């Protein structure tokens with residue numbers, strides 16, 4: 058039985074991919090980057106990522122198609138059994154990965170405006186590949202699924218009840234990342250703390266934090282959309298909704314322009330006026346870069362404080378994703394302000410991005426690399442096995 062799984066994580070600027078064998082071993086991974094300018098494939102195995110080809114310019118679906126053609130030409134798709142996709146928004150119904158069909162695609166399409174950076178490229182990619190390979194199993198794995206069993210009080214906004222009944226709820230995102238980190242918690246922070254009061258800070262292009270209890274999601278900083286909560290690379294995070302109303306009332310300002318401002322022109326990029334990339338800002342001596350970083354740390358502390366209050370204390374704080382895994386400086390500046398929780402950093406361990414970066418007292422402080430693609434591969438493999446047993 059062909060049983061390899063190809064994982065695709067299609068975003069507006071990149072399509073990340075991983076090819077896994079029947080035992081879940083990674084065969085190959087990489088990404089198509091700079092999709093709308095000069096798309097190119099980068100393979101990420103080994104020390105030096107290698108650039109391999111230049112597909113035609115186009116959207117994420119074109120990039121995914123070109124990627125499949127390249128994998129096919131390299132003879133890498135002979136054992137392909139299924140494709141697993143990251144789909145950011147699964148709405149109220151999906152608390153687990155599902156096999157894709159046309160009806161489900163239509164349902165997910167209806168959620169596109171709730172995740173304008175993520176849902177359209179993922180669905181366009183899925184539709185294109187389904188048209189090309191109608192017989193191939195394709196699986197949707199949702200960012201929201203990990204949070205669907207949160208207590209109702211953590212899903213509610215203080216809005217009229219009927220809106221909650223219509224699905225205007227806090228969903229939470231980055232669930233594939235949290236699921237992976239939660240699985241690794243016992244080995245890094247110990248079995249007891251792993252089921253205790255844990256906050257995971259996923260700090261990448263998108264940033265969110267999740268409070269876990271018993272290894273399950275209790276509350277998240279992201280809400281109805283991936284705009285809420287923590288400040289991000291180019292997204293504003295938590296905002297007085299009065300600002301949105303004010304902007305919408307400005308002459309000539311359209312909903313699309315406000316959406317663009319909040320998703321693309323805000324966050325680190327908007328405040329610095331320089332870059333959405335934390336590396337650029339940390340390297341810059343421009344005062345606006347420093348101010349953007351200062352605000353990022355401040356917002357991070359506020360989110361940690363809020364979730365710690367929800368949990369009633371903190372047994373472990375975990376950093377993950379691009380900034381969380383690689384920026385010793387951001388972790389150091391954050392932990393330096395957590396003395397009120399008894400947190401203490403081991404500077405040498407922090408400098409080396411070690412799994413444990415605490416000084417041995419207070420809450421465990423950890424760095425756990427995320428693996429959203431590995432999480433999708435495992436879920437896809439399970440559905441592939443289940444469907445072959447039928």
Ligand SMILES: Nc1ncnc2c1ncn2[C@@H]1O[C@H](COP(=O)(O)OP(=O)(O)O)[C@@H](O)[C@H]1O
Pocket residue numbers: 260261262263290333334335336339378379380383384
């Ligand atoms: N060494 C580093 N120091 C600071 N920030 C970093 C470092 N390496 C990566 N980053 C940040 O991580 C971000 C990307 O995070 P990542 O999780 O890879 O994003 P994505 O959401 O695209 O998966 C980059 O924009 C960059 O700001």
Ligand SMILES: CC(=O)OP(=O)(O)O
Pocket residue numbers: 068145175200230231261262263264283
């Ligand atoms: C949900 C979200 O923000 O995802 P990403 O970090 O990939 O942009």
Ligand SMILES: [Mg+2]
Pocket residue numbers: 261262263378
């Ligand atoms: Mg991300």
